[in-house]
Amino acid sequence: MNIFVILKQTFDTEEKISIQDGKIAEDGVKFIVNPYDEYAVEEALRLKEQHGGTVTVVSVGPERAAEALRTALAMGADEAVLIASDHPDYDEFSISTLLAAYFRDKAFDLILGGYFSVDSGGGQTAIRLARLLDIPHTSAITELQISQNKATVIRDAEGDAETLEISLPALFTAQQGLNEPRYPSLPGIMKAKKKPFLTLDLQQLHLTDAEIAPRTTRLSLSLPAARKSGRILQGTAQEQTSELVNLLRNEEKAI
Amino acid sequence: MGNTYVIVAETRGGRLRQVSLEAVQAAVLASRDEDKLIALLLGHQLQEAATELARYVKDQVMVIDHPDLAMYQAEAYLAALAPALDQLQPHTVFFGHTAIGRDLAPQAAAHLNAGQISDVIAIAQTDDTVSYTRPLFAGKAFENRKFTASPQIITIRPNNITPAQPTPAPAEISELTYSPSPSLRTVIKEVVSKSIGRIDLTEAKVVVSGGRGVKSKAGFQPLEELAELLQGAVGASRGACDAGYCDYSLQIGQTGKVVTPEIYIACGISGAIQHLAGMSQSRIIIAINKDPEAPIFKVADYGIVGDLFEVVPLLTEEFRKVLSITS
Numbered sequence: 001m002n003i004f005v006i007l008k009q010t011f012d013t014e015e016k017i018s019i020q021d022g023k024i025a026e027d028g029v030k031f032i033v034n035p036y037d038e039y040a041v042e043e044a045l046r047l048k049e050q051h052g053g054t055v056t057v058v059s060v061g062p063e064r065a066a067e068a069l070r071t072a073l074a075m076g077a078d079e080a081v082l083i084a085s086d087h088p089d090y091d092e093f094s095i096s097t098l099l100a101a102y103f104r105d106k107a108f109d110l111i112l113g114g115y116f117s118v119d120s121g122g123g124q125t126a127i128r129l130a131r132l133l134d135i136p137h138t139s140a141i142t143e144l145q146i147s148q149n150k151a152t153v154i155r156d157a158e159g160d161a162e163t164l165e166i167s168l169p170a171l172f173t174a175q176q177g178l179n180e181p182r183y184p185s186l187p188g189i190m191k192a193k194k195k196p197f198l199t200l201d202l203q204q205l206h207l208t209d210a211e212i213a214p215r216t217t218r219l220s221l222s223l224p225a226a227r228k229s230g231r232i233l234q235g236t237a238q239e240q241t242s243e244l245v246n247l248l249r250n251e252e253k254a255i
Numbered sequence: 256m257g258n259t260y261v262i263v264a265e266t267r268g269g270r271l272r273q274v275s276l277e278a279v280q281a282a283v284l285a286s287r288d289e290d291k292l293i294a295l296l297l298g299h300q301l302q303e304a305a306t307e308l309a310r311y312v313k314d315q316v317m318v319i320d321h322p323d324l325a326m327y328q329a330e331a332y333l334a335a336l337a338p339a340l341d342q343l344q345p346h347t348v349f350f351g352h353t354a355i356g357r358d359l360a361p362q363a364a365a366h367l368n369a370g371q372i373s374d375v376i377a378i379a380q381t382d383d384t385v386s387y388t389r390p391l392f393a394g395k396a397f398e399n400r401k402f403t404a405s406p407q408i409i410t411i412r413p414n415n416i417t418p419a420q421p422t423p424a425p426a427e428i429s430e431l432t433y434s435p436s437p438s439l440r441t442v443i444k445e446v447v448s449k450s451i452g453r454i455d456l457t458e459a460k461v462v463v464s465g466g467r468g469v470k471s472k473a474g475f476q477p478l479e480e481l482a483e484l485l486q487g488a489v490g491a492s493r494g495a496c497d498a499g500y501c502d503y504s505l506q507i508g509q510t511g512k513v514v515t516p517e518i519y520i521a522c523g524i525s526g527a528i529q530h531l532a533g534m535s536q537s538r539i540i541i542a543i544n545k546d547p548e549a550p551i552f553k554v555a556d557y558g559i560v561g562d563l564f565e566v567v568p569l570l571t572e573e574f575r576k577v578l579s580i581t582s
Contacts, residue, residue, distance in 0.1 A: 011392065013528070013529035013532075014527070014528050016528065017392050017396045024396065092364075093364070093369070118392065118509050118510060119391060121373070121374060121392075121393060122371070122372075122373040122374070123357050123374075124361040124371055127365070128362075128364060128365040130362075131362050131365035131366060136441050140354070140358075157354040158457075158504070159456075160448045162326070162443060162445070162447075163445040164443055164444060165442045165444055166442075177502070177504075213403075214370070214403065215369060215370025215404050216370040216371070216402050216403065217403050218399070219386050220399045221391075222397050223396055224394060224535070227540070227553075229553065230554075230555045230558055231558065232552065232558040233558065240559045241559070242573050244541065245570070245576075247557065248539070254517055255577065255578070
């Protein structure tokens with residue numbers, strides 16, 4: 001099976017955010033593989049172990065994104081492709097167009113990605129890609145089984161579990177609960193250094209700047225107002241709960 | 256002549272969702288008086304919901320009613336929606352940022368070769384620019400975006416934009432036909448509905464959330480009782496989900512869901528940064544935790560230092576007393 005995983009490098013979820021010169025500051029930030037994409041990598045590796053084949057990981061991003069791809073190689077992926085772009089203004093339209101150009105001449109059975117990225121969180125790119133490639137997709141899956149030319153998946157739809165059968169090739173996005181991603185092993189990390197790593201640019205994908213010009217643009221950036229420090233209620237548990245309900249009712253008018 | 260603004264509305268359990276009325280309001284905020292507002296409703300047995308929707312929409316409600324659309328299915332819904340969009344040539348299309356909207360909107364965007372701004376929480380119109388506010392890093396930062404071209408696609412986060420007010424006269428309701436294609440590559444085999452009669456976490460006005468302090472699956476019972484009394488929903492921290500106390504679909508945080516209820520009650524949640532990102536835009540935050548040093552108290556409006564297994568049932572009783580007097 002030819003399995004591809006699209007992944008994004010994101011800030012670690014424990015990072016605090018600060019703004020410098022109108023941009024999100026990146027100094028000293030720890031970067032990780034987007035957690036949802038990590039489930040996708042793990043699932044691809046499990047399918048490969050079960051059915052054979054190759055796992056190729058693909059990312060669009062700046063140079064530093066190579067590290068996320070190397071992590072995926074160290075986990076066990078076979079090849080990595082970085083579509084080099086340090087264009088900070090690319091939106092999901094741009095990124096999905098770039099990815100579609102990459103996939104157009106590839107033979108694939110399965111493309112996996114994350115449900116959304118924990119940074120910009122638009123949740124568009126993978127689904128757009130499925131449409132551009134005209135393959136069926138299911139988002140937010142928590143289970144995936146392949147048999148012959150069909151996939152059976154469970155999709156999480158606001159807590160409901162839907163079982164769907166889809167013919168391959170298809171694209172799926174990973175929801176939490178799909179699996180428990182492995183850590184890269186030391187031999188894995190050593191081997192990753194020798195695995196094929198391809199870097200592509202716009203010209204190699206036969207795309208012009210105009211064709212991937214973003215359809216949306218950022219006007220401004222801000223941090224949320226800090227919450228005012230609250231009030232710790234005093235007295236017995238009975239007194240505290242009674243006071244709380246009273247406050248919610250009479251001061252906050254919330255109930 | 257004005258442009259056409261389309262709202263793709265949805266139902267849950269046969270009823271029109273509130274987020275769809277919020278999407279109607281989003282269209283009102285982004286458009287001008289001369290523009291046309293048309294709502295599209297996809298599904299099955301939609302008469303009641305369509306009548307309800309028509310009270311809020313200025314110009315027209317178009318219904319695509321078919322048994323095959325009773326359940327959301329990505330390919331079928333796009334096959335039903337795409338011809339309608341091709342016909343209407345909309346300037347902007349609005350969806351709820353729900354399980355359906357999150358899946359259908361990007362498909363529509365790719366179909367129309369359009370830009371999309373997801374998870375919008377506020378809309379402002381000045382002179383000739385409409386700007387859309389949305390969270391980054393689940394709410395650790397916010398950005399304002401605008402479109403550089405049309406058509407434009409928007410998804411609206413539930414609970415953030417005030418729902419539309421009824422219009423002076425109900426909109427006209429018309430039907431569009433849908434003929435299922437025999438070439439669909441996806442088949443729905445089974446649906447296990449865990450959410451019947453329950454409000455979705457992202458739309459709930461009250462969220463009662465449990466962390467590691469809940470200690471077990473059974474430990475969620477008092478939280479569920481409180482949520483039920485307040486007609487709210489139960490959520491959880493990553494810690495509680497990882498420990499197997501509850502389903503991942505309940506997780507609130509930067510991984511998981513972002514919620515913005517009127518009242519958020521955090522029980523036995525310490526308040527990791529990634530959890531705070533998912534709930535700190537709630538209107539009122541209440542924290543119940545044994546540890547007075549827990550970071551959750553730094554964002555809470557009201558804190559109770561104590562054992563949640565003692566405090567939560569007492570709190571439920573207090574709410575019950577007050578609510579029984581009112582009703």
